[in-house]
Amino acid sequence: MAKQQKPRRPKAQPPKGFRDYFGAEVTRRKAMLDAIAHVYHLYGFEALESSAVETVEALGKFLPDVDRPNEGVFAWQEDDSDWVALRYDLTAPLARVYAENRQTLPTPYRRYAMGPVWRNEKPGPGRFRQFYQCDADTVGAASVAADAEICAMLSDVLETVGIARGDYVVRINNRKVLNGALEVAGLAGDDKVAARGIVLRAIDKLDRLGADGVRALLGAGRKDDSGDFTDGAGLSDDQADTIMAFMGAGRETGAETLAALRDVVGDSTVGAEGVAELDQIASLLDAQGYGPDRIIIDPSVVRGLGYYTGPVYEAELTFEITDEKGRPRQFGSVAGGGRYDDLVTRFTGQAVPATGVSIGVDRLLAALAAKGRVADDIQGPVVVTVMDRDRMADYQAIVADLRKAGIRAEVYLGNPKNFGNQLKYADKRGSPAAIIQGSDEAARGVVQVKDLVLGAKLAEEASVEEWKENPSQSEVAIADLVPFLRKLLA
Template identity: 75%
Template sequence: MAKQKKTPRPKAQTPKGFRDYFGAEVTRRAAMLEAIARIYHHYGFDALDSSAVETVEALGKFLPDVERPNAGVFAWQEDEGEKPGDWLALRYDLTAPLARVYAQHKEDLPTPYRRYAMGPVWRNEKPGPGRFRQFYQCDADTIGAPSVAADAEICAMLADCLETVGIARGDYVVRVNNRKVLNGVLEVMGLEDQGQRDAVLRTIDKFDKVGAEGVRQLLGKGRLDASGAYIDGVGLGSAQAEPVIAFLTSKGADTAATLANLRAAVAGSQTGAEGVDELEEIAALVAAQGYGADRIEIDPSVVRGLGYYTGPVFEAELTFEILDEDGQKRQFGSVAGGGRYDDLVKRFTGQAVPATGVSIGVDRLLAALAARGQGAAEAAAAGPVVVTVMDRARMADYQAMVGELRAAGIRAEVYLGNPKNFGNQLKYADKRGSPVAIIEGADEQAAGVVQIKDLVLGARIAESATLEEWKERPSQFEVPRDQMVAKVREILAGSAS
């Protein structure tokens, strides 16, 4: 008889660049998304849950002649029998789908359309440490509102969101810049050539890293970078480059001074003046609502996304310091960004529709809170009370106990593994992070009592107690059966404080 071919066992692994999230990682993210959604909703934004799968055509960004359009996205072709099917792909952000949704449903949607959305997005990129190919975004956008009042509203809402999830006032700042001011600068410089303009934009994007002097060099002849490589410059004369530097470094002592510096930097440009007016209007609107420059400030050094957006640009930064992987102190940095973009809907309809929005990086925000130790306390106390099983035949009694505990609002469960080895039950409670274990054997039942083990206190004692103290087991109490719930509640209240 032929030897039967054995199918090898499948590997139990996530695909490269994907991961799973467990327990408190999930509930903390869900709580954060819910808190942000509540703010968005309160501001009049409506929820949208668009399909995770889009046609590649609707997502755009892909060359029509590429056989397999999967650069950057996860894409596949529909199998429709004879004729070639559509190419579909997972969304890579929440903005491209919004443009599609608005173009598709605009007759039924109000104008302006304020919407919020949250959920996973997928990027087909090389994964790296801490870089995953699936992550969460949490966006709010306003479509069809040309006024910068819409931008101001989003900045104020962003500040509210950060405070709601636990970032204290003073620990963040929403910085606002404007692409139109930069366009004004380019106009003043007399840069007509699109290639040169693009090169200047790319250079400005490096301001974060190389500073004013670095940008000056890169706009001119070039620069030796930290790795020793020489980066060719744009080739502008030093006088011609000055307006860019003036723009980037125009932040003054207060908003009025900054705006005055910007006006000087774009003197003579209509577009530039318009951009400065917009920033002034945004500053006035948020100030009228009580958001001072300590929370929302005009800052021309914000360059991230300046090339992508068409008007105001905003970025939320956390200003406190954390220790990085190398133990070095550094500012935590950006956790949200956005701005005004006017061309996304036009792709579909041919008509430009003004739009502005923000995207909050929920995973980064969670990391920031974790780095400050916030949220750790709840996570530690989050395990269920475990009712142990001393006599398998009395399962119904143990179930009644967890029923009572749950009815009192206490997270509780009965041990459902093999109860033979009692040590395993306590190990299980430990692994679950249980604050309390309940024990009721035959003796206890006969006496009408239960044993209650305070596992949080027990762990503390185990760390520091002497043998004598340990033997006294002050972390275990015997209470009448009908006082079980009250005693557990008392212990939980104590360990939470």
């Protein structure tokens, strides 16, 4: 028998995997987005804000998680017909928008976009189902000058938001070179799609598994520390050697790396084309002064996404942070992208070349926080306390004057009965100063100003004598309040 359920109160919590952002978390992210948009804009990119909801057919199946192409989005069916979903990135919507508006948009179309995206994935610690991306893409430019430009811009963005040169590197590779290596290894045909997929994912795990682990995955397979076995691509030693040579082609200089890659791709036409493109990108960047201290060619970069067709790139932060177990580790990737010449074709049937980058804003914010490079906590408002409940209009007039002078200020609007609560509130808000005016002060046209920053300092350090002098409290004439506070806040 079903028990009768009591009506209950709704739970005050967001859905699993979602979170809220408060005060400085919001304003810090906004400052970062503004700084990134400034650089994008300087490079000639235009803003685009596409709708958060797309038809499922327009989104297509390009989720990063190649193992679950049918999952990963939040989707629902419209009353009458179509399935729609929340966007999972900003690239699929761009392809739809460009295909829809290609007659009126300029070509090439440089656009930037920023905003939340949603992934219907299993939430975990620090892993949320809504997060920000901040993208820039050039649609309709076949030249790898567009890829080079985006890599240069990515470097500029990182330095603009506070990552010092030397603390990051932008790595570039080219899918065509990988395809050349696969061709040389005899993995080119349509019947080898599955094996190529395993190879791609194996290379992508180099960071985590090391060269030996990848080698095992290219061959028979790999047993991990827990004893679990992952099937390998089943390549012969010769085949695996080719792939390992590709991955390991990185050298001291770009020219040496390119030479090593030329060796790997041998007679492959697509491979040679890829190496030539990398060469061209390197020259373009060199001409603008972006040397290997900022941007390097790195054959180990493959990027997980299946839709890339040419240059791929990612930005990695190279400084060490301490992980949750206290061990030092590199911070890792904060941005990535590449050339995807087929996404618009899905809609139009015409080839439209495109390339672009996506910056993981939340990860970049975390990196700056880890380096102690975020702004100090934002200052709270000056709080005008309420001594006489009947004189609320006077207190409101005081804050009105302060705001007119550009000073952030408010009257305490809670229950004024307990004065201590008013000062506790000011503390909690991070207020720099509290204003106090009783009837005596009002009659004399003055207020008491409590310097809460100095007060907190004195509370920790001051002697009894210093306390008695009470240097953190000053009587100030109403007419002098604005200049007095300006000095205190400076």
